[in-house]
Amino acid sequence: MTVAVDEFKKAMQLWASGVTVVTTHSDKFGLQGMTVTAFSSVSINPPQVLVCINESADTGMGIQESQRFAVNVLSATQQDVSNQFAGGSSQQQRFENTPWTMGITDIPILDNSIMSLECKVIDKVFAGTHWIIIGEVQESVCRAGVPLLYFQGAYQQLLIQP
Numbered sequence: 001m002t003v004a005v006d007e008f009k010k011a012m013q014l015w016a017s018g019v020t021v022v023t024t025h026s027d028k029f030g031l032q033g034m035t036v037t038a039f040s041s042v043s044i045n046p047p048q049v050l051v052c053i054n055e056s057a058d059t060g061m062g063i064q065e066s067q068r069f070a071v072n073v074l075s076a077t078q079q080d081v082s083n084q085f086a087g088g089s090s091q092q093q094r095f096e097n098t099p100w101t102m103g104i105t106d107i108p109i110l111d112n113s114i115m116s117l118e119c120k121v122i123d124k125v126f127a128g129t130h131w132i133i134i135g136e137v138q139e140s141v142c143r144a145g146v147p148l149l150y151f152q153g154a155y156q157q158l159l160i161q162p
Helices: 005-010 057-068 079-085 091-096
Strands: 020-024 029-036 040-045 047-054 066-075 100-103 108-110 117-128 131-140 148-151 152-155
Touching: 005 029, 020 047, 020 057, 020 079, 020 108, 029 079, 029 148, 047 057, 047 091, 057 066, 057 108, 057 131, 066 108, 066 131, 079 091, 108 117, 108 148
Parallel strands: none
Antiparallel strands: 020 029, 020 066, 040 047, 047 131, 066 117, 100 108, 117 131, 148 152
16 A cells, blocks of 8 residues: 555655756757756766656656756755746746856756756656656756755755854
8 A cells, every 4th residue: 555645745845855957958849947856866976866857847858859958956046946947937938037058068057056967868767757867967067055945845945054
């Protein structure tokens, strides 16, 4: 017997996570990006990370075509960016309203994120309703800042003691 969906959602809201925007670029779909909280490191050597993307998300189709993606860890000042990339606006509007530059692997990276990792896809596994996409990190950019957090269904701020 498995836990009920509502119980699982309630339990997962107790897991504090950073907020990321996963971006990609392909000839067929153009610029694409979406807010993702399911992100993790996999391996230090070689450097690998994973993201989990719903099978119905159009950004996943772009990643499938390009075989590249970037993970952008949002700063505490980027709650609006998280909301924008979470849906409700077109892919074009998402990028028009957010400062970004093209990374060295031809993938858009968000200028004001505290960290961006450019990755090439090395594996993809389907589980439940999501694709688990594993990428090998090709480039990393780190910037100063405090991360945006998500906990109990709301954005949170990290309190740093002096």
